[in-house]
Amino acid sequence: MTIYDEKLDKNPANFHPLTPLSFLQRSARVFPNKTAVIHGDMTITYRDLYSRCRRLGSALNRRGIGVGDTVAVMCPNTPAMLELHYGVPMCGAVLNAMNYRLDPATIAFILEHGEAKILFTDREFSDTIKEALKLFGSDITVIDIDDPLGEGGEFLGEKEYELLLEEGDPEFEWFVPDDEWQAICLNYTSGTTGNPKGVVFHHRGAYINALGNSLVFQLDSSSIYLWTLPMFHCNGWTFTWGVTAVSGTHVCLRGVDPKFIFPSIRDNRVTHMCGAPIVLNMLVHAPKELKVQFEQTVEVATGGAAPPSQVITEMEKMGFRVTHLYGLTETYGPATVCAWQSEWDSHDLERRAQLMARQGVHYPTLEEVAVIDPQTMQAVPHDGETMGELMVRGNTVMRGYLKNSQASQEAFAGGWYHTGDLGVTHADGYIEVRDRSKDIIISGGENISSLEVEDVLYRHPGIMEAAVVAKPDEKWGETPCAFISPAPGHEEQLTKEDVISWCRENLASYKVPSSVVFGLLPKTSTGKIQKFVLREKVKSL
């Protein structure tokens, strides 16, 4: 007992549970007339956004939804989707934003596993949801979202979203969580095999990661953020709250398509956006007539996989500045950033892009990232060669997997969250993902990183997308097999010989693919290439 332990306790004046809901309250007070949301020709001010979210929270509360209840949603990046990120936790409930590319069976599984009490669904997805509800069987309240910019589909539920808002009180005294550890969101991972796992976020982590994003991505009240990243994806990497924390403007976007993205950047004077590397790829390979010019520099954060250095180079030429982030659903999205070092300024574009393609260093709001030998739990040497597993720890790591304590325990073994990604630590302390453990190819006893081979392939101007997997081989054990989707205009020209000789010029010979296959690449619902499908395919080659 010291003098600092006496009568210096928490009280309502000096303690408040951390919650990202505070950000919306503040923005509505400070910038009531400012445009919070742009959706096509429609705009919503911060005053109205706040009262709409309070109506939503109130309406849910009046229907008996509260702390510990799950509210599911199937919706693209619309104002309603953003509002659900506030309105649902305002009544104490937990938002389960589902991936809209999922199949009915998986949706039914999620609704059941998450025990959703109510489902919000955008008209566009009514076919899938109708099927899912049949499979689900149980009773659930369904609210339709009738977005004026949405096309097709039908109403499935008892009420439309705007009418539900009318049930609510715009002055609703929303629920401050009793404890900042309270769940705010439930996000199912789109695993490539097995049932998806439900990742639980808390208010504290959502608050802290939102601030981390604002800092790392240099957001402020003049920022105009284009929603090219799905909000269902780890709650838009917590930018759903981060943009609001700085009172910036959210620009909604239903479809991730260059023909909408370029004009929106110009017309709305977009300053920031995020997206998987495939989005950058799409912009780089867009037909010239779609590439509308814009004056500002647009900051783009990308992550999920290392963007090929060629793509970074091309993006910079178009007026984007690329920041490379890395993270997983389990880390609220971004956990690391390839923080810029001023001495890199003097390198050429190509070298800069290579340095930047690394996953980098931990967010200022995370505690630590390290490449660790999972056997000994010791960090690997900083030699850029010794492989280990990327592990993180800190306040923006999930609470765990819902109703799956076995998986949680495995994920948290030894006091670190195990990402399952393999990589190295460079001499400068920057980490780099080399592969998922199962993506390593072992050929004649040598490890071959499929990512390294892919990076070389991506630099070929005739290649749009590439994936490399192991092909069983009697002599070598395994050899690399490359699956390639040619860039538009190169479908006819690109030959297997071109690809092989390109690799010979740029790779050690044992890393050169033994086979090359052209065609579209199979993807998961979040756009990740499904290597397990390719591995099946390879067996029949």
Place this chain on the structure above:
Amino acid sequence: MTIYDEKLDKNPANFHPLTPLSFLQRSARVFPNKTAVIHGDMTITYRDLYSRCRRLGSALNRRGIGVGDTVAVMCPNTPAMLELHYGVPMCGAVLNAMNYRLDPATIAFILEHGEAKILFTDREFSDTIKEALKLFGSDITVIDIDDPLGEGGEFLGEKEYELLLEEGDPEFEWFVPDDEWQAICLNYTSGTTGNPKGVVFHHRGAYINALGNSLVFQLDSSSIYLWTLPMFHCNGWTFTWGVTAVSGTHVCLRGVDPKFIFPSIRDNRVTHMCGAPIVLNMLVHAPKELKVQFEQTVEVATGGAAPPSQVITEMEKMGFRVTHLYGLTETYGPATVCAWQSEWDSHDLERRAQLMARQGVHYPTLEEVAVIDPQTMQAVPHDGETMGELMVRGNTVMRGYLKNSQASQEAFAGGWYHTGDLGVTHADGYIEVRDRSKDIIISGGENISSLEVEDVLYRHPGIMEAAVVAKPDEKWGETPCAFISPAPGHEEQLTKEDVISWCRENLASYKVPSSVVFGLLPKTSTGKIQKFVLREKVKSL
């Protein structure tokens, strides 16, 4: 009990007490070779700063200093002072940074009240400290700081700071607080009457306010922060940690003097600085030959009292951009910011300065600020007229006053921290301090804000500083009396009649001062004008 309450608990992978010490650890890992500190011709990299702080923490630990122990320091803005902000909490102890303008009796009171176990003292202050130690009487370890840029003074203690560092381990495994509520700093308020009160900060609040500062003041890794604000002042408003959070560069400065400030801004390419309005005043009124030109725009945050609009205007002309903050020791420094509204861009400089002179809105990392009637605890109407007391609540409000639960209870009455400042809320929701409760002048039943009268006086080009207090008056009860310090070069020219006629042109007649007194203004050790001294003086007029 809901599904979210089961087996989703805290563990070392997903929970870490919030502490600003994490920022230094990260900066040392991410930017080991970057300049963390500049002090004259000397620089310290982040790698070295971290290992020096760890040495310090280790040395203290080996001497038995730990959780709940107080470590006092008397030091200007030097590297050692910055290092103490990390090294002391690294061993679990509490840093008590004392105001170096205090008198020996007050220092002795603070050492006794705070129960300091060890005292670090810069050579420059040896005269005062020697006296203080005599008055203090008890045994205390004294460590001298022998800053090469310091002048005069003598050694008082058993060891010099650099030699103490040699006792410590540069790889010291520093103490992560068990609880983020643990005390990190003890700061004594420099009250104008009575004994100072010891304000206790915790790790959580220090972390959160540091992030809030980084966001509000738009700091990033390219920021170069000049220490024109004393680090003893609420730990430099938590910028001691905030600059490190973004891996910026700290530029130390022993003396706040335009002849050092202007060259440092140019030579070190300073981007950000903070200071009381008197610092801005000093820069504005500096002789022309000292006003070295610089190319960059320097962001200056000021607070403590409203900067006169004239000063803001003049600063902008010189190449500074002024942000107006407001706060108190009890709120870790800044609690509000006069957040810029884009529609203000179209106003002229004078009008912009007036809008900006308001205290504004709460920090994104605080929960709320409001002007409240202390009787009813209801917020006053947003009419720009109804006076009330400024109150705040949130995570960056102190734990309370050390060993003074009576004062803590009063300060936290009704679930808000009572600032003691009086003000109004404008129609746009922005708050403005009108006065300390005791600074209101009541003349013929009308309230006169001494701040309003002072603001008019400051706009007169011949006036450097002004303070207005109530003068007892048989007829009116009270009338305003103005104490004025003329600007350099105006000492001879400025007359009482000039001042009165200026006020007549710019104020309602009942607000015009009845008396004008020229001379230097008495100040507290933090540079606040001591109105109680003036009130005494007024009685003898």
